[in-house]
Amino acid sequence: MQRFLDPAVLASISGLDLVAKTIVQGFIAGLHRSPEHGFSQEFAEYRAYTPGDDLRYVDWNAFARTERCYLKRYRGETNTQLTVLLDASASMGFGSHRVNKIDYARYLAASLLYLANRQRDAAGLIVFDDEVRNCIAPSSRHGQLSRLLHGIEGAEPRARTDYAKPFVHLQNLLHRRGLVAVISDFYAPPDDVIRTMEPLALRGNELMLFHVLDPEEIQPTLREPGLLVDMETDDSMEVSPEYARTEYRHKIDAHIEALRDKARRSGMDYFLLRTNQPLDQALREYLTVREGKY
Amino acid sequence: MGFLGPWFLAGLAAVGLPIWLHLLRKHRSTPRPFSSLMFFERRTQSSVKHRRLQYILLFALRTALLILLALAFANPYLRTSTPAGAASGGLLVLAIDQSFSMREGDRLERAKREALARLEAGRRTQVIAFSNEAHLLNQPGADLAALRGAIESIQPTDSRSSYAELVRALRAIAGASREPLDVHLFSDLQKTSLPPAFADLKMPSGARLTLHPAADSTVPNWTVESVIAPRQVYGRASVRVAATVAGFNTPAAKRTVSLWVNGREVEKREVTLAENGRATVEFEGVEPAHGANRCEVRIDSADTLPADDRRYVAIERTEPLPVLLVHSGASRDVLYFRAALEASANSAFRLEEVSAERSGGVAPSKFAFVVLSDLAFVEPSFEDALKKYVRGGGALWVALGTVSASRRTVPLLDGATVEGRYFARDAERFQTVSYADAGHPSIRRANGWQGVRFYHVVRVDAPGLKTIARLSDETPVLQEAAYGEGRILIFGSTFDGLACDFPLRPSFVPFIEQTARYLAGLSDAPADFLVDSYLQVRTAREQGVAVEVVDPEGKRPLSLKEAATVESIPLEREGFYEVNRSNGRRELVAVNADRGESDLTVIAPETLAAWQSSEPAGTQSAGVGAAETRKNLWPYVLALALLAAVAESLVGNRYLNGKSAGRNEFRKEAAA
Numbered sequence: 001m002q003r004f005l006d007p008a009v010l011a012s013i014s015g016l017d018l019v020a021k022t023i024v025q026g027f028i029a030g031l032h033r034s035p036e037h038g039f040s041q042e043f044a045e046y047r048a049y050t051p052g053d054d055l056r057y058v059d060w061n062a063f064a065r066t067e068r069c070y071l072k073r074y075r076g077e078t079n080t081q082l083t084v085l086l087d088a089s090a091s092m093g094f095g096s097h098r099v100n101k102i103d104y105a106r107y108l109a110a111s112l113l114y115l116a117n118r119q120r121d122a123a124g125l126i127v128f129d130d131e132v133r134n135c136i137a138p139s140s141r142h143g144q145l146s147r148l149l150h151g152i153e154g155a156e157p158r159a160r161t162d163y164a165k166p167f168v169h170l171q172n173l174l175h176r177r178g179l180v181a182v183i184s185d186f187y188a189p190p191d192d193v194i195r196t197m198e199p200l201a202l203r204g205n206e207l208m209l210f211h212v213l214d215p216e217e218i219q220p221t222l223r224e225p226g227l228l229v230d231m232e233t234d235d236s237m238e239v240s241p242e243y244a245r246t247e248y249r250h251k252i253d254a255h256i257e258a259l260r261d262k263a264r265r266s267g268m269d270y271f272l273l274r275t276n277q278p279l280d281q282a283l284r285e286y287l288t289v290r291e292g293k294y
Numbered sequence: 295m296g297f298l299g300p301w302f303l304a305g306l307a308a309v310g311l312p313i314w315l316h317l318l319r320k321h322r323s324t325p326r327p328f329s330s331l332m333f334f335e336r337r338t339q340s341s342v343k344h345r346r347l348q349y350i351l352l353f354a355l356r357t358a359l360l361i362l363l364a365l366a367f368a369n370p371y372l373r374t375s376t377p378a379g380a381a382s383g384g385l386l387v388l389a390i391d392q393s394f395s396m397r398e399g400d401r402l403e404r405a406k407r408e409a410l411a412r413l414e415a416g417r418r419t420q421v422i423a424f425s426n427e428a429h430l431l432n433q434p435g436a437d438l439a440a441l442r443g444a445i446e447s448i449q450p451t452d453s454r455s456s457y458a459e460l461v462r463a464l465r466a467i468a469g470a471s472r473e474p475l476d477v478h479l480f481s482d483l484q485k486t487s488l489p490p491a492f493a494d495l496k497m498p499s500g501a502r503l504t505l506h507p508a509a510d511s512t513v514p515n516w517t518v519e520s521v522i523a524p525r526q527v528y529g530r531a532s533v534r535v536a537a538t539v540a541g542f543n544t545p546a547a548k549r550t551v552s553l554w555v556n557g558r559e560v561e562k563r564e565v566t567l568a569e570n571g572r573a574t575v576e577f578e579g580v581e582p583a584h585g586a587n588r589c590e591v592r593i594d595s596a597d598t599l600p601a602d603d604r605r606y607v608a609i610e611r612t613e614p615l616p617v618l619l620v621h622s623g624a625s626r627d628v629l630y631f632r633a634a635l636e637a638s639a640n641s642a643f644r645l646e647e648v649s650a651e652r653s654g655g656v657a658p659s660k661f662a663f664v665v666l667s668d669l670a671f672v673e674p675s676f677e678d679a680l681k682k683y684v685r686g687g688g689a690l691w692v693a694l695g696t697v698s699a700s701r702r703t704v705p706l707l708d709g710a711t712v713e714g715r716y717f718a719r720d721a722e723r724f725q726t727v728s729y730a731d732a733g734h735p736s737i738r739r740a741n742g743w744q745g746v747r748f749y750h751v752v753r754v755d756a757p758g759l760k761t762i763a764r765l766s767d768e769t770p771v772l773q774e775a776a777y778g779e780g781r782i783l784i785f786g787s788t789f790d791g792l793a794c795d796f797p798l799r800p801s802f803v804p805f806i807e808q809t810a811r812y813l814a815g816l817s818d819a820p821a822d823f824l825v826d827s828y829l830q831v832r833t834a835r836e837q838g839v840a841v842e843v844v845d846p847e848g849k850r851p852l853s854l855k856e857a858a859t860v861e862s863i864p865l866e867r868e869g870f871y872e873v874n875r876s877n878g879r880r881e882l883v884a885v886n887a888d889r890g891e892s893d894l895t896v897i898a899p900e901t902l903a904a905w906q907s908s909e910p911a912g913t914q915s916a917g918v919g920a921a922e923t924r925k926n927l928w929p930y931v932l933a934l935a936l937l938a939a940v941a942e943s944l945v946g947n948r949y950l951n952g953k954s955a956g957r958n959e960f961r962k963e964a965a966a
Contacts, residue, residue, distance in 0.1 A: 094329035101329070187330040217329055228328040237331050244334075251333040 046070040081138045081178030082116040082123045084109045084148075085166055086155055089129040090232045091187050093157035096216035097276060102157045104275040105183045105212050108282050109152050112181055115283060117145040124173070125151045128166035129159040137173060160232045161187060163196040170200065177204040186211050187232075190258040194266050207268040210282060211259060214275050218252055220244040295927075298369035305364035312356040316349055352949060355942040362935035370927040384474035384500070385434055386419040387467065388412055388441075391481035391508065392448050393425040393455030394825070394891035398482070398515070398599040401508040402450050405480035408506050409445050412478050413438055420467060421445055425453035426826050428463035434471060452601075452825040452868045454888040455481065458489035461497060468498035475501040482509040483897045486890040495905050503906050509896065514544040516595035517892035518551070518605035519572065523589065524640060525821040527611045531640050533580040537591040537605070539565060540572040542893040551575045554590040555582055555609075582609045586882035588870050602892045606870060606884035607821045614644040615662035615814055620653050620669060620676075622697055626790035627667045630797035634806035643810055658683035662814035668695035668788045672705045681706055685778025689813035694752035695788035706782060707775065710756035715769060718749040725751065725765040734762050735812040736772065736783075740805040743796070750793040751786045759784070783813065822884035828862040829883055832876055839876035846870055846885070 049058060049069035059072040086109050092102040099107075109125070116123040117140070124138030125148045134151045136144075161184070170180070180200055186193055186209070193209075201207050222241040229236045256272055263270035273282055297303065388409045396402040413419065421431040421444040431444035460479070468475050475498060481487075483505065489495065497503055519540040527533055539551055546569045552562040560580060565573045575591075582589070589607040597603075617635065621628055632645045648656055654673040658664045658680050666672065672680075684690050684706060692704060699714030717725045724747040730737045737743070743763060753769050763772040771786040791797040796805075811818070823829060831841045840857045844850055846869025852860065865871060871883040897905075 091329035094327070185329060187332055214329070227325045228331060228334065229325045230331040231327050231329055233331075235331055236325060237334050239334055247335070248333050255333065 046072060080116070080119070080121040081174075081176060082112065082121050083138050083170065083174065083178060083180050084112055084123070084125050085170065085180065085182045085184070086125065086127045086152065087129070087161060087182075087184030087186075088127050088133060088155040088157055089159060089161040089185075089187075090157050091161065091185055092212070094214055094217065094231060095275065096214050099275050101185055101212050101214055101275055102155065104273070104279075105210075106152050106155065107279055108210060108212070108273070109181075109183055110149055111279055111283055113148045113152075114145065117148075122178070123148055126166050126170060126173075127151060127155040128162075128169075129157075130162035130165070131159070132166050132169045135169065135173065138178065157231075161185075163188060163193055167196050167200065171203075174200075174203075174205065177206075179206045179208065181208045181210060183210040183212060185213055185217075186259055190255065190262050193259065194262040194268070197268065198266050201267050207263075209259070209263050209268055209270045211256065211270065211272045212275060213256075213272065218249075218256075218274065220248060295370060295372050298371060300368055302367035302369075303364055305367060306361060308360045308364070309357050312353055312360070315356075316353040349949070352942065352945050355938055355945060359935055359938040359942055362931050362938055366928045366931040366935055370931060372925045372927055384476045384502075385467070385471050386412070386414065386417050387422060387464065387475050387477045388419060388445065389422040389424060389428075389460055389464075389477060389479045389481075390445065390448050391425070391455050391479075392423045392451050392453075393484075393487070394450070394452050394601065394887045395455065395482055395484055395599070395894060396508065397450045397601045398509070398513065398894060401482050402448070405506070405508040406445050406448060408508075409478070409480050410442060413441055413445075422460070422463060423448045424455065424460045424463070425451045426456045427453075427459050430463070430467075434467075452866065452885075452887045454826070454891050455484060455487040456489070457481075457487050458494035461495055464501060465498045468501060473500075476504075477501055478504045478506060480506045480508055482894065483507050483902065484891070484893070485895045485897045486893050488897060488901070492904070497905075505902060505906070507896070509894070512543050512896050513598055513894055514541065515597050515599050515602070515892055515894050516541045516544055516547075516549060516567070516593055517599075517602040517889055518591050518593050519889045519892075521591050521605050521607045521822065523607045523609055523821045525608065525610065525819060526642070526816075527582060527609060528614045528640055528642050532578075533582060533609060535577040535580055535589070535591070535607070537575045537577075538572055539567065539575065539593050540889075540892075541567050541570055543570065543895060545569055546571070550594045552592050552594075553577045553580065554592060555580070556588050582611050584611045586610045586880065588882065588884075599892065599894070601868075602887060602889065605822070605886050606868065608870060608882040608884040609821065610882060615642055615816075616660060617643045617645050617663060617665065617810065617814075618656065618658065618661040619645055619647045619665045619667060620650055620656075620672075621647060621667045622669050623649050623651075624668075624790060626792070627693070627788055630791060630802070631665065631667070631789045631806065634797070634803045635810055637803050638807060641807075642816055643814070658688060659686070661688075663689035663691060663810070665691045665693065666705055667693045668697045668790075669705070670697045670701055677705055681777075684780035684782060687779040689781055689783070689815075690777070691783045691785065691809070691813060693785045693788050694754065695790070695793050696750060699752045704754055704756070704784065706777060707754070707756045707784075710754050710759075713753045713755075714750065715753060716750050724749050725767055725769070727763050727771065728766040729761075730763040730772075731761075734774075736762060736805060736809040739808050740801040743799075743801060743805075746794060746796045746799050746801070748787055748794040748796075753786065754784055781813070783809065822886050823865050825865060825868060825885055825887045827865055827885075829865055829871070829873070830862045831873055832861050841876055842872075842874035844872040 046059065046062065047070065049071055053071055057071045059070050062068070062070045062072075086105055088102065092100075092105060094101055095103070113123045113125065120140050122138040122140040123144060125134065125136040126132060127134035134154060136147055136151050163184075174180075182197065197207055197209075222239065222244040225238060225240045227236050228239050260270045260272070271282060390402075390405050390409055392402065396405065409421075415438060416436050418434050418436050419432075419441050420434045421441060423429045423431055431447065432440055435441070464475060464477060477497070517540055519538045521538075522536040524533060535553055537551060537553075539549065541547070544567065546567065548564060548566050550562060550564050553560045561577045563575045563577070565575050567573050580589075587609045589609055590604045591607070592604045595603045619628060619631055628645075628647050632647075635641065635643050635645050643662065646661070650669045650672060653676040656676060656679075658676075659682075664680065664683070680688075680690060690706065692698075692706075694704070694712070696714060698704070699712060702712045704710045704712060717723060726748070727743040727746060730740075730743055732738060748765060748771060751765065751769050751771055754773060756775065758775045759770070759773045760775065761770045761773055764770045769786070773784045773786070775782045775784070787794040787796065789797055796802050831843065832839070840854070841852075841860075842850070842857065843852050843863055846867045851866075852863065865883070865885045868885055868887050871885060873881040873883060875881060
């Protein structure tokens with residue numbers, strides 16, 4: 001099943017819902033757990049009864065043994081809310097192989113939302129570039145997944161990236177704490193990115209930054225001097241292979257490292273995803289975060 | 295080092311193309327989309343600089359390729375000097391000039407000495423003596439004694455030299471020997487020996503020519519260039535001899551010119567010659583003795599070539615030849631004919647007339663030729679004698695007029711149809727000549743009978759008649775027929791000026807004179823001949839009868855067989871040839887060397903250099919005593935150009951691969 005998580009294989013599958021299903025089921029099969037038992041009905045924790053709690057969840061067996069009221073909580077009942085912020089700026093259209101960044105980001109977003117929906121978590125989507133292009137409020141209602149996948153499919157790369165507007169919009173949209181997954185190539189100064197997202201983290205949301213980059217962006221392989229055109233600004237620049245081999249790599253590495261460092265310092269999770277890597281790594285990270293936080 | 299085709303060096307301008315492509319042309323990169331340029335820095339200058347550095351090898355290879363191609367087409371060569379005698383292999387050819395001009399000073403001896411010094415032990419050598427033709431004096435071999443003997447046997451001749459003949463012989467030797475020739479030419483390098491077309495001097499392939507001038511410089515020389523004198527004098531007439539003396543490379547000077555007859559000085563004149571000038575000396579009233587006279591015109595040149603200071607002329611005094619004119623009693627035709635025949639001061643003929651009635655006892659064989667002028671009848675005995683005479687080689691001239699037309703026959707031409715035509719009774723009134731054979735002796739100097747009016751013409755039709763002249767209405771007016779060994783000439787009009795106005799025209803005298811000489815068999819040979827020309831000693835009809843020829847040295851050059859068969863003999867020496875012809879006539883022939891040999895001007899150095907570089911193999915030599923070898927470099931340059939082309943292809947291919955890979959990446963991005 002692992003090969004079905006390969007982006008190149010996924011690119012040959014038509015239909016984003018089928019892609020998401022393939023990814024999630026393949027990922028779950030790799031965990032060697034029953035999906036029915038493992039998530040929605042699995043015992044998570046006991047919690048002391050407080051006035052106002054629903055008496056149906058009191059573990060009476062435990063009360064009999066200990067004469068204390070405990071509420072038995074299952075994982076499927078954690079009532080998590082996942083909101084995916086999908087960057088659809090023009091730079092996401094870059095790709096040096098069969099799967100470009102926006103495709104990879106779509107697969108990832110669809111998988112995360114499919115997985116959340118499967119666990120009956122409320123799921124929402126914001127597609128943005130320099131404006132909020134599409135916004136689907138988090139919900140666990142029936143038909144939400146279809147709306148989300150439709151919104152993902154409509155995300156076409158265009159315009160430039162502006163993180164401020166979608167996050168302002170998101171702050172107004174989120175009324176309860178939840179998981180926020182930001183899928184972007186983060187072509188912005190790390191300070192600006194983190195500064196924009198910090199208010200969400202301060203309000204108790206768990207932020208996951210999925211940094212999607214093409215291998216060619218990390219290690220360019222220029223053989224001759226060439227004229228590079230910025231896909232967002234249309235600026236052009238003549239670049240020598242030596243620069244791409246040396247200084248550029250240093251800069252992109254420093255950028256990644258700075259983003260990772262600042263994200264962790266601000267309590268965010270940062271994942272660097274190369275578009276030639278399988279998607280299970282991202283899903284695993286998501287579940288780890290979800291399990292650890294809720 | 296030099297170039298055989300330096301104009302191809304203009305192709306070096308093509309180097310500008312790679313310079314433009316690599317250095318001047320604005321580089322146009324294919325735009326390549328990238329997600330973000332926020333981590334790139336604008337370093338255009340360094341990038342362009344780098345590109346130039348990267349393509350510098352390709353640029354150098356392309357430039358080298360163009361330069362090498364231009365050099366290869368320019369045909370570069372390297373000239374290296376090799377010491378004399380160190381010639382490379384091949385057949386050694388020693389060509390020695392033995393022409394008339396080599397008699398000057400010690401030219402021939404010097405040439406032979408230098409040729410002897412060229413002999414190499416063990417080396418195959420061919421010795422050639424040449425003048426107007428080349429003589430191979432030995433089979434190619436290395437026998438030094440035989441080679442020395444061949445060289446020492448070379449004697450000067452009276453012929454003129456011809457380098458074209460020498461080169462022709464060299465080509466034949468090269469074709470036969472199939473090995474490169476190392477030609478050493480020992481000659482005075484006379485300018486007059488060059489052929490009109492320089493292509494005739496082109497040396498055979500692989501031959502190397504080394505020149506050994508036998509003269510250090512051009513020397514002055516006076517000569518008797520030409521002599522104008524009659525070859526034959528008739529009766530008691532005196533002779534006028536005109537001689538032209540000339541100086542070649544000479545200063546202005548006074549010279550004495552003398553006329554010698556039979557070894558005795560007859561007259562002497564002093565003449566002033568301008569620098570490199572000519573002068574004519576005339577000797578009037580010369581009266582040679584009866585028979586053949588050996589005449590010479592001499593000049594006291596006091597130069598180093600005395601052989602050309604005299605010129606020989608043969609003058610023969612004889613009695614005028616008798617001509618018989620048979621007429622019908624009228625006197626006008628005799629008058630006009632005699633006047634024309636004896637008009638020349640040196641007339642070769644004496645006219646005897648007789649009427650037809652009295653011609654019975656006349657023997658035609660006593661006369662050079664017989665003329666029948668418009669006869670009503672011919673004595674049968676005379677006609678029989680005429681037939682015998684003409685069959686035996688005599689000549690008969692028949693003029694036909696109104697009297698002959700009424701007789702309707704032509705003497706000796708049995709079966710001929712005769713028809714008289716009166717143009718005066720027609721609308722045209724007269725006819726003129728529309729066609730005349732200009733090559734026939736009768737017509738040659740008669741100006742084509744222009745303007746002659748014919749009022750009455752007798753047309754004769756008989757088998758074997760050849761038309762020499764005819765009128766506008768196609769009526770033949772002068773015809774000729776062979777009769778046995780002799781010939782019959784038929785004139786369709788008369789000499790009395792009634793049937794035509796020809797006797798009143800200026801062209802009548804040369805017509806009569808030339809026709810008479812033709813019928814009498816007198817030749818128009820000049821008073822002297824040039825060496826290497828040919829003298830006809832018998833006609834085709836005289837086969838089997840021996841002729842006797844005695845050359846200027848008193849030797850008989852013809853064997854008995856040759857004396858009975860040859861039609862002509864070559865005149866190889868200056869002096870007087872005695873010829874005893876088959877008909878018993880003794881003839882004296884004066885022979886002189888071509889005076890082109892008297893001009894000792896040397897060929898210009900640039901012409902000699904062009905001659906030495908005329909052979910296509912690429913190795914020539916120049917100068918005296920030293921040989922220069924020219925080595926062609928174009929094969930090496932072309933090989934280098936080939937290497938440069940291969941290297942350029944490899945480097946260019948690598949560059950193109952890199953470029954196409956970049957394009958493929960871009961296509962992938964575009965497709966994605």
